[in-house]
Amino acid sequence: MQLYSPLSTTPKRKAFRAPALATIDGMRIGVLENGKLNAEEMLNEVAALFVQRNGCTVRTLASKSNASAPAPSNTLVQVAQEVDFLLTGLGD
Amino acid sequence: MVLCTTPFVVTAKNIARVLGLPDYPFLAVQHPIGSCTLTELKARAEVAYKQALPILLNN
Amino acid sequence: MPAAATTSPRIHEVPDDLLAAIDFCYEQGWTDGLPVIPPVVDRVKAMLAADSRPAETVIAHHPATGLDLSLHAAAANAVMAGCLPEYFPVLVAAFEAMDRPEFNFHGSTASTGGSAPLLIVSGPYADEIGMNSDVNLFGPGNRANGTIGRAVRLILRNVFQMLPGISDKSTQGNPGKYSFCIAERSRGNPWPLLCETQGYAKGTSSVTVFAGGGFCNVENHGGNTPEQVLGSVADAMANYGCITLGQSVVILAPEHMQIIAASGWTREQAQDFLFAHARRSVDGMKGVGKYRDREYETQHGEAAHALAEGGFVHRGLKPDDILITLGGGDAGGHSCFIPSWSRGRGSIMQHAAIANRK
Numbered sequence: 001m002q003l004y005s006p007l008s009t010t011p012k013r014k015a016f017r018a019p020a021l022a023t024i025d026g027m028r029i030g031v032l033e034n035g036k037l038n039a040e041e042m043l044n045e046v047a048a049l050f051v052q053r054n055g056c057t058v059r060t061l062a063s064k065s066n067a068s069a070p071a072p073s074n075t076l077v078q079v080a081q082e083v084d085f086l087l088t089g090l091g092d
Numbered sequence: 093m094v095l096c097t098t099p100f101v102v103t104a105k106n107i108a109r110v111l112g113l114p115d116y117p118f119l120a121v122q123h124p125i126g127s128c129t130l131t132e133l134k135a136r137a138e139v140a141y142k143q144a145l146p147i148l149l150n151n
Numbered sequence: 152m153p154a155a156a157t158t159s160p161r162i163h164e165v166p167d168d169l170l171a172a173i174d175f176c177y178e179q180g181w182t183d184g185l186p187v188i189p190p191v192v193d194r195v196k197a198m199l200a201a202d203s204r205p206a207e208t209v210i211a212h213h214p215a216t217g218l219d220l221s222l223h224a225a226a227a228n229a230v231m232a233g234c235l236p237e238y239f240p241v242l243v244a245a246f247e248a249m250d251r252p253e254f255n256f257h258g259s260t261a262s263t264g265g266s267a268p269l270l271i272v273s274g275p276y277a278d279e280i281g282m283n284s285d286v287n288l289f290g291p292g293n294r295a296n297g298t299i300g301r302a303v304r305l306i307l308r309n310v311f312q313m314l315p316g317i318s319d320k321s322t323q324g325n326p327g328k329y330s331f332c333i334a335e336r337s338r339g340n341p342w343p344l345l346c347e348t349q350g351y352a353k354g355t356s357s358v359t360v361f362a363g364g365g366f367c368n369v370e371n372h373g374g375n376t377p378e379q380v381l382g383s384v385a386d387a388m389a390n391y392g393c394i395t396l397g398q399s400v401v402i403l404a405p406e407h408m409q410i411i412a413a414s415g416w417t418r419e420q421a422q423d424f425l426f427a428h429a430r431r432s433v434d435g436m437k438g439v440g441k442y443r444d445r446e447y448e449t450q451h452g453e454a455a456h457a458l459a460e461g462g463f464v465h466r467g468l469k470p471d472d473i474l475i476t477l478g479g480g481d482a483g484g485h486s487c488f489i490p491s492w493s494r495g496r497g498s499i500m501q502h503a504a505i506a507n508r509k
Contacts, residue, residue, distance in 0.1 A: 002162050002164060005190075007309055008224055009224065021148050024145065036125070038126050053141075085093060087093050090095070106314075110218065
């Protein structure tokens with residue numbers, strides 16, 4: 001017998017990582033917290049280590065209004081123009 | 093750089109796979125975060141920082 | 152939603168043996184742990200005939216993964232769940248409602264909070280397809296209730312890959328994750344049906360979707376005033392394990408509704424009472440570690456509802472955060488409260504018309 005697959009027919013996606021940084025020193029960091037308990041504090045502690053040890057600056061602090069949805073495109077576009085790498089969280 | 097706690101590594105890997113980057117590297121720290129004291133968060137931040145360095149420099 | 156770029160649905164050739172086909176579905180990981188009806192091509196086509204739109208029409212999109220739900224995939228999962236074609240419009244409407252960003256079906260499914268989408272079908276279509284709004288309302292035994300709810304779960308698993316332990320991280324789960332679908336009872340209902348209050352044209356049925364965190368039986372056989380009956384419901388709504396700024400569903404048993412209707416209470420009066428009384432003191436919330444400044448300020452800020460009393464955290468932001476209607480069998484002082492997903496307003500209930508698109 002013939003069975004239809006119950007899976008999605010959306011084509012598989014391909015994506016690419018951003019190129020590596022030549023150095024971390026002096027880079028601009030964005031922090032995108034997801035609104036979960038202690039998320040902002042956690043990410044800020046990580047960012048603070050980059051500031052202390054690598055002379056990075058924290059350029060942007062943005063919050064996702066919805067922890068479980070992707071960040072809005074305009075948030076990412078804006079942040080991407082202003083930072084060299086972004087710190088964000090997933091899950092709880 | 094995406095930070096998650098260890099129970100969510102499998103979730104992060106699955107999302108990365110579906111989005112087309114199955115080998116996307118994450119920062120993974122001890123669970124939970126929500127109930128941590130500042131001291132505990134700082135300790136987790138150290139762990140995350142050390143993991144982040146080679147990922148950012150891709151070496 | 153228009154058709155998106157898709158690949159053709161894959162066909163699996165399996166031996167002509169029904170039990171082997173059932174085993175095949177298990178091996179593929181397509182089931183909820185219970186055996187499924189194999190999605191045989193002819194049955195899927197018959198299911199699709201219940202909606203005249205092209206099979207590749209996308210009815211829901213998963214922002215987290217970019218995966219789409221087509222009518223075709225919905226039909227395959229509906230067959231697997233055991234649905235009849237006449238149930239398909241309910242399932243389609245449910246996903247059209249769940250697709251709205253405010254419902255956040257990804258978050259409510261992925262979360263450690265373990266909610267399941269509760270479907271409440273309102274209006275004549277529930278009777279047309281033989282749904283149960285009566286005895287054993289949330290229990291097994293009715294094909295429409297059971298299989299429509301089951302199809303929702305199979306779609307979340309198979310189409311959107313919300314797999315337990317991987318993308319569905321609910322700490323303990325919830326029995327509603329098998330199936331959580333009821334009909335609103337019209338017989339003996341003193342209030343307008345949900346489909347009427349939702350503004351649909353007379354004769355149009357609706358499905359309301361709500362990310363339900365669990366099921367709390369509210370038993371009261373001695374109370375004989377609205378205040379007593381609803382007081383016990385409000386207490387259930389305010390239990391420390393549930394109290395958040397989120398929405399609520401309350402299904403009143405006929406015995407309880409009779410008491411409320413006999414005093415002439417409207418739905419709005421019941422909602423006001425529940426909102427005012429489903430509350431905990433700030434000190435009490437702090438005592439269990441659940442007080443959040445930001446949430447208290449939201450509830451008591453400029454947009455605060457008049458019934459939100461200072462010094463207290465109420466369940467929800469306003470009375471119409473509480474969906475309340477009638478359901479269940481004639482006998483028994485057992486109503487229920489179903490809290491919203493997890494810690495607050497991450498999912499807001501939605502509704503959609505059940506369309507006849509044959």
